[in-house]
Amino acid sequence: MWMLSIVVITGLSALVYAQQFPPFPQTIAQPFAQQQIVQQLNAQQQFQSFPWQFSECSTQFGGRCSSxxxxxxxxxxxxxxxxxMAQCCIPVAKSCSSVGGTCRLSCGADTPSTDTTVVCNGQQYCCMPNNNTSTTPSTTTGSVSQRQGACGAATPLNNVQPRILNGYTGRQCEWPWMVSFRxxxxxxxxxxxxxxxxTVLTSGRCVVNAPLQEIKVHAGDFITSRPDFQESVYSVNSIxxxxxxxxxxxxxxxxxVKLASPIVFDQxxxxxxxxxxxIPLKPSTKCYIAGFGATEYGQPPALQAADVTLLDRNTCQTYIAMATxxxxxxxxxxTNTQLDNTDACPGDDxxxxxxxxxxNRWxxxxIITYxxxxxxPTLYTDISTYSDWILQRL
Known part of the structure; x- marks a missing residue:
């Protein structure tokens, strides 16, 4: 605290006084500047700690919020x-040719680019060439991946966040092949x-005796209570x-389920x-389930997912036989419900x-069925059993 007193200062006394005490304006400017620095540091820390990863800039465009x-x-x-609250900064789009790829409707044996900043027109993929492989897809011969074409490009494995029961609400576009039936x-x-x-795969129980003209398929769906920015609605042509x-x-x-019009692919x-x-599955890696069904807290506001562990058939049979x-x-x-402490619920079918x-493809x-x-244990229709049946309907 500063004290003010009235004194008479002359000669040497005035010089000593001036050396001991700096001019008054400087004595108040210094702490004021320090306060500004502290305020700026606090603002930076608050900005950095703010949950920008949940912004639409991040979830919808893969961007970041910054000043x-x-x-x-x-x-x-x-x-x-x-x-x-901040500037939305998104990666500048790149042409497919600039990264050494070509835009095609199907990549065949080549690999579709997983770089979301690379763009092609319409429904085309940016196909990256594989050495010593044919780039011509076949619809009747070859492996499943060659016959299906481009697929599986989504969230990198190390970016997946670890409700379905005891699951998590992920990021928008994290599982871009998930759709909802309404x-x-x-x-x-x-x-x-x-x-x-x-073409959409689902359980038979979902669509048996379903009114074809009344069903709508929502692609790019995430928030269940309102339309999403990237969400599109499609009518059903056949089941x-x-x-x-x-x-x-x-x-x-x-x-x-065949849609009445084709989907235009995006992120x-x-x-x-x-x-x-x-193509073997990656060993010792978690698998994931996802669905729009209920959780232990009721109907969730968004798509839910969870990591799960595959259960060997003999153990699964023992559990099912003992219970039913x-x-x-x-x-x-x-999958091992007891080990994972997670399971599907109504609506996840x-x-x-x-x-x-x-x-590194998903x-x-x-398909979740029981x-x-x-x-x-949660039971799923084994896709490998019906690969040919599915490919004939693509």
Whole structure:
């Protein structure tokens, strides 16, 4: 605290006084400057710690919120950073040819680029050449991956966040092949998985006796209560349910839904790869399930996902036989509900079970079909059993 007194200072006394005490304006300017520095540091720390990863800039465009954009980024509307709290900086789009690829409708044996900043026109992929492989796709011969074409480009494996029951709400576009089925009065009733630009796989139970003209498929869906920026709605042209399916008996629970118009692929709408026995799954890697169904807290606001562990068939059969007395169908795979402490629930029917393969592609191993909401192993229709059936309907 400063004290003010009235003194008479002359000669040497005035000089000593001036040396001991700096001019008054400087004595108040110094702490004021320090306060400004402290305020700036606090503001920087608050800015850096703010959850920008949940902004639309991040979830929809793969951008970042900042006070300025770097070289190689372009500014988008600040609205996408929580209604103007920061600048939305998104990567500058690159042409496919600039990264050594070519734009094609199907990559065949080549590899689709996973770089979301690379663009091609319309429904084309940016195909990166593989050495010693043919670039001509075949629809009747070859491996599953060659016959299906480009697929599986999504969130890198190390960027997946670890509800479905005890799951998590991920990022928008994290699983771009996930779609929801909706009815004008019943609302959201099932999940599905996109395998090409007009074909969705789901469980037979979801669409058996379904009113074809009333069902809508929502691609790019994430928030369930409102339309998303990248969400598109499609009518259904036809429904093909696996021959021999009976809702009273487990097995053959699979359907292929054809859309009335093709989907235009983008960051939030892409097909998953069908599991290919010629391309092994990556060992000791977690698989993931996702669906639009209920959680332990009720109906969630967004797509839910969870990491799961595959369960060997004999152990799965033991659990099922002890609980229900039933024999496990030959066309199902199981995940370990007890170990994972997670399970599917109503509304997740038709959702995905995906695992990474050795080529770092997400492969569709199963479609969610039977669950108990945490008591028994979750059962999935084994996609490898029906690869030919599916490919014939692409």
């Amino acid at each position: 300025f954009c770097y070289t190689g980024e372009q500014p988008a509307h600040p609205y996408f950073c929580f209604y103007g 009815h004008p009065t019943k609302g959201l009733f099932c999940s599905g998985v996109l395998v090409n630009n007009d 093909d349910i696996m021959e021999g399916y009976n809702f009273q008996v487990k097995g053959k629970n699979l359907a292929a 939030c709408k892409r097909p998953v790869c069908l599991v290919d026995k010629s 007395g039933e024999t496990l169908p030959s066309d199902v795979v199981c 038709g959702g995905m079970l995906v695992c990474p393969d050795v080529n 492969s569709l191993v199963g 669950y108990s909401c945490s008591r028994l």
